[in-house]
Structures are given as C-alpha cells and as structure tokens.
Amino acid sequence: MKHLLLPLFLTLFFFGFGQESKIAKKFVLDISQFNGSILLHNTDIAHLITEHPGGIILGFNRKRFGDEAWESDYGYPDTGFTFAYQDMKNPILGKNYGLYAHYNFYFLKRNIQFRIGQGVAYNTNPYDKNTNFRNNAYGSHLLSSTMMMLNYHRENLVAGLGFKAGFSLIHYSNANFKAPNTSTNTAALNFGLTYDLDGGIAYDFKPKPAKEKMTESIHYNLVLRGGINESDVINSGQYGFVILSGYADKRLGRKSAIQLGTDIFFSNFLKDLIRFQSISFPELNVAPDTDFKRVGVFVGHELFINKMSVITQLGYYVYYPFDFEGKVYNRIGMKRYFGDKVFGSVTLKSHAAAAEAVEFGIGIRL
DSSP states (O other), X not given: OHHHHHHHHHHHIIIIITOOOOSOOOEEEEEEEEEEEEOOSSGGGGGGOOSOOEEEEEEEEEOOOSSSHHHHHTTSOEEEEEEEEEEOSSTTTOEEEEEEEEEEEEETTTTEEEEEEEEXXXXXXXXXXXXXXXXXXXXXXXXXXXXXXXXXXEEEEETTEEEEEEEEEEEEEOTTSSSOOOOEEEEEXXXXXXXXXXXXXXOOOOXXXXXXXXOOOOEEEEEEEEEEEOOSSTTSOOEEEEEEEXXXXXXXXXXXXXXXXXXXEEETHHHHHHHHHHHHOGGGOOOTTOOOOEEEEEEEEEEEETTEEEEEEEEEEEEOSSOSSXXXXXXXXXXXXXXXXXXXXXXXXXXXXXXXXEEEEEEEEO
C-alpha cells in the first residue's frame, strides 16, 4: 500500500483540492450499481474474459453556479470524487478499488450528464510468476484508472432524491510501471440514485459574463519530467527515466492554446532492452552499443479549466537509433498552475494505444 500513497495524493491534490471557489456550497451524493463486460481490445487477454464483472460507483459532487468565469464557460459543471469497487468475476484478475477526481458536464437542459474521472486503483491479485502467472493484464497492485459515465440524470425529484441511468467505461492500466501491462476496459450499464445533502434547495446560476478578448504574446516553457517504467519483457527490471522538454505556446483565447516544441528522452529501460535483444534475438541486428536516447518534436493543444488544464501532444522522433514502438508518439494529461509561471503535470506518454510511461513533471512558463 505504500506505493499507492504518493500517486493518490498527487491525484487528489491536482484534480480536487487545487480548485478554488467562493460561492455557497451545495453537495450531491450518488450511488450506482453496474454490470458489464470486459472488452477484448487485445487477444492476449481472451483467457481472462469469463463472466460479466460488476460493482458499485459512489460519487461526491460539488455543484458550481458560475462564481468563477470558467464555470459558466463549461456549462456549470460539477467537481468531485468517485469511489468505484469492481469485482472482475475472475479469480485471476481479482478485484479493483478505485478513487478518482472527476468533472460532471451537462447537456440537453442538464438532463444528460457526462462524468470523466482520473485516479488510481488497487488490484487485489496482480501478476506473480509463481502464484498468478496467467494474469497478464495487471503487473502491479497499483493501477492508473480512467472512468467515464454517460447518464440520463435527474436530481431532486422527491425531497432531494433523484436517479441516474446510463453507460460506464472503466480502464485499468499501470502504464508500464511494471510488466505485464495488457490492461482491461470494462463497458457496463449502470443505474443509481442521487441525493441532495441540503434536501433539494435550488440555487440560481449566475449569468455568463460578457466575453473579454484575451491576447497574449508567445510564451516559452521548460519542463522536467520523470518516473519509473519497465519494458514489455517481464521481470526485466524497473528503471528511472528523465525527459527534458522545451516548447512555445500561443493562447488562442481564454480556453485554448497551441504548442510547438521538442523532447529529449533518457529512458533507461531501453538500455536493458537493447542488451536483451542484441543477445537473445541476433536476427534483429541490434548492436549492444546502440544509443538509448531519443529526440522528438511535437505539436500540442492546451485546454484551460480554471487553474487546471488538459494537454494533448502529438510527436515524431527525429533522432531514433533504436526501434521501439514506432516513430510517432502521443502524450495526454493534466497540468496544474501555481501562480502565473510555475506548473506541475501528470501525463501519459504512449505510442498509439501502447503506453510507455506515466510522467510526473514540473515546469516554468516564461
């Protein structure tokens, strides 16, 4: 459990406690039961799909009414936390307990709710070469997890009680923190109840303020990222990595910015993988002294939500001496600004759907 505490703290701090508000507080609880199926996204996990997993989802939601500009910009979303318990209905996979920070976005006169949450999960029965070697989905107890829910949602129908029903998708992966990492995706139907803790008192949304044109000159960013990961070769060992990034960004308005930059990767797990392939697979013609470093260029987009932002980047390696998962890479994740210049980030770097690492970063915007 000690390995769970730091990522859990970072998740809660970045996506929950980092938010600020001055308005009167209104909270809503929700509980849903779900049942579904593990999707066969990779034939390597076919032996693990035996029954229909199920569980419960508990939500704690803070309503937003427009006290801050970002709230009306995004249709007065909720912020909150979700706890999810899932029985995978297969003793090889065990059970998952997840904790997430989430946003609820509303559509169609607030009758449709879309929840997206990011957090961490604890798996009770990960891969073990002696006792659980068939579990090639989860290589560690600690997993990164993303959840999405799309529900027909009605609050405060009777004395604060309401209901919700719809679809859920829950993804579990450790992002190659430790092999194996085939991961799982569960699609499910859910039905549940909501309860307003104040008994259903109604609050008015504040009108959206007049739009102010936002103009900024080009800014330059320096980021230091790092973490631990492992190659797909089981028991090859976990190694630290460092990434140095520099990029320019240009704000397009209050919500968005575009980016152009460069990454330099020092991924130490590649040292071991190069040595392994040079010895075990001579037909690949990998020289043992092949350089493990990589250099990439990328374009990106940043979506601002209060002091938080969502970043998406698409990159291409211009220096690529060792072939690993192809020359195109992508990055998606969250940033949290501390003042006007300093920020922290948690991002997932991958090649298409093949995750390479979770990156923890700190940067400065000049």
